[in-house]
Amino acid sequence: MTYTQTLDYLFARLPMFQRVGAAAYKANLDNTHKIVELLGKPHEKIKCIHVAGTNGKGSSSHMLAAILQQAGYKTGLYTSPHLIDFRERIKINGKMIPKNYITEFVEKYKESFEEIEPSFFEWTVGLAFDYFANEEVDVAIIEVGLGGRLDSTNVIKPEVCLITNISFDHMNLLGDTLEKIAAEKAGIIKSRVPVIISQYQSESGPLFNAVAKDLKSTIEFADKVFKIIDYKIADGFLNTTILNRKANTSLNIDLDLTGLYQLKNLLGVLNTIEFIKNVGFIVEPENIKQGLKHVVKLTGLNGRWQIISENPLMITDTGHNEDGIKNVIANLKTITFNNLHFVFGAVNDKDVSKILELLPKEATYYFTKANIPRALNENELQEQAQKIKLKGKAFETVKSAIEAAKKAYKKSDLILIGGSTFIVGDALAENCSNK
Numbered sequence: 001m002t003y004t005q006t007l008d009y010l011f012a013r014l015p016m017f018q019r020v021g022a023a024a025y026k027a028n029l030d031n032t033h034k035i036v037e038l039l040g041k042p043h044e045k046i047k048c049i050h051v052a053g054t055n056g057k058g059s060s061s062h063m064l065a066a067i068l069q070q071a072g073y074k075t076g077l078y079t080s081p082h083l084i085d086f087r088e089r090i091k092i093n094g095k096m097i098p099k100n101y102i103t104e105f106v107e108k109y110k111e112s113f114e115e116i117e118p119s120f121f122e123w124t125v126g127l128a129f130d131y132f133a134n135e136e137v138d139v140a141i142i143e144v145g146l147g148g149r150l151d152s153t154n155v156i157k158p159e160v161c162l163i164t165n166i167s168f169d170h171m172n173l174l175g176d177t178l179e180k181i182a183a184e185k186a187g188i189i190k191s192r193v194p195v196i197i198s199q200y201q202s203e204s205g206p207l208f209n210a211v212a213k214d215l216k217s218t219i220e221f222a223d224k225v226f227k228i229i230d231y232k233i234a235d236g237f238l239n240t241t242i243l244n245r246k247a248n249t250s251l252n253i254d255l256d257l258t259g260l261y262q263l264k265n266l267l268g269v270l271n272t273i274e275f276i277k278n279v280g281f282i283v284e285p286e287n288i289k290q291g292l293k294h295v296v297k298l299t300g301l302n303g304r305w306q307i308i309s310e311n312p313l314m315i316t317d318t319g320h321n322e323d324g325i326k327n328v329i330a331n332l333k334t335i336t337f338n339n340l341h342f343v344f345g346a347v348n349d350k351d352v353s354k355i356l357e358l359l360p361k362e363a364t365y366y367f368t369k370a371n372i373p374r375a376l377n378e379n380e381l382q383e384q385a386q387k388i389k390l391k392g393k394a395f396e397t398v399k400s401a402i403e404a405a406k407k408a409y410k411k412s413d414l415i416l417i418g419g420s421t422f423i424v425g426d427a428l429a430e431n432c433s434n435k
Contacts, residue, residue, distance in 0.1 A: 003099040035126040042133030052144040053164025067291035076132040076140030083425035149187020178203035198268030222267035259305035261327035337414035341405040345423040365392025368401035370422035398426035
């Protein structure tokens with residue numbers, strides 16, 4: 001099969017959460033254990049950092065990868081979902097997995113995998129482990145797909161675990177309280193493996209402490225170890241000075257990810273680096289500074305408060321749940337504009353009403369849907385929005401919504417694109433095709 005035929009086969013045959021939602025979620029690790037056995041346990045041949053959390057785990061994973069790359073380590077990076085190209089999920093030193101590796105892998109294991117009947121995600125995790133082991137990476141950053149305890153990535157024994165912010169998302173699968181959601185994330189904590197929590201939260205902190213104590217794992221809350229002394233956005237960077245309370249040293253950082261929510265993630269990343277140094281990795285302060293200054297260039301990260309056009313001014317952000325949308329709205333206050341044009345969409349398996357209530361009433365909305373089965377119908381979204389006095393029209397595609405926003409755009413306005421990771425993916429794909 002060609003690469004395109006290979007992906008078509010996988011998309012058609014394997015249930016994919018990105019497309020169909022909860023039907024693709026497997027509430028056990030049985031298939032993953034069968035897959036890694038079949039592949040010769042590649043996950044045991046690589047050193048890993050495991051990253052979970054509701055918001056921030058993707059950004060944190062990319063920051064860690066950038067720092068370790070800058071320190072000279074051959075660094076694998078596994079994340080999900082992808083925005084444009086499936087191969088974004090699996091990278092080494094910022095370069096996507098080759099197409100021929102994917103086609104050869106599928107050809108080799110197709111019959112055996114069909115007997116296991118894995119989900120798309122389970123299959124992809126196996127591919128990532130196999131690729132990283134064969135390429136003999138020095139370290140792999142492995143991002144949890146959903147939850148933690150029952151996520152397919154949770155067969156690894158990492159050097160250190162990082163858990164970012166905990167907030168409401170995927171409540172139909174993970175639980176309807178922050179405590180229940182945190183319990184699922186805490187499932188990645190392993191016996192005697194250090195765990196870093198980016199942010200102490202009263203709802204989840206005691207639970208994380210209890211789990212770590214039971215497993216005899218060192219635990220630190222990054223915002224107790226590190227402190228933001230000062231920050232500002234200037235010249236395309238989030239410039240911040242951070243104090244290490246333990247060492248009584250400070251570090252000036254220019255981060256090329258300018259969303260203010262990255263400040264929380266940054267603390268967890270720095271704390272994780274301290275622990276990876278404890279197991280033999282050599283990372284100098286200059287590696288940290290240069291890695292964080294060039295995260296996008298080194299790793300190819302997209303969609304995090306990303307300016308995709310200067311004229312008209314268009315920004316995309318993948319914030320898609322209550323906490324993520326709050327962060328997006330907070331970031332709007334850091335820039336000056338006249339009128340806000342918001343190209344907005346959501347998925348159909350979330351309670352979008354709470355998100356809609358957070359959105360600015362004075363914006364003009366372009367309600368739309370991403371090109372996936374899970375997308376919430378644009379007319380239904382518009383109807384819900386109208387009930388709380390949000391004004392705008394419905395558009396069948398992200399492309400048509402963006403075109404309408406561009407047409408209405410006037411000098412000093414802003415076009416914001418988001419509400420769903422997949423809306424951002426469609427927008428970036430369209431932006432790439434226009435270049």
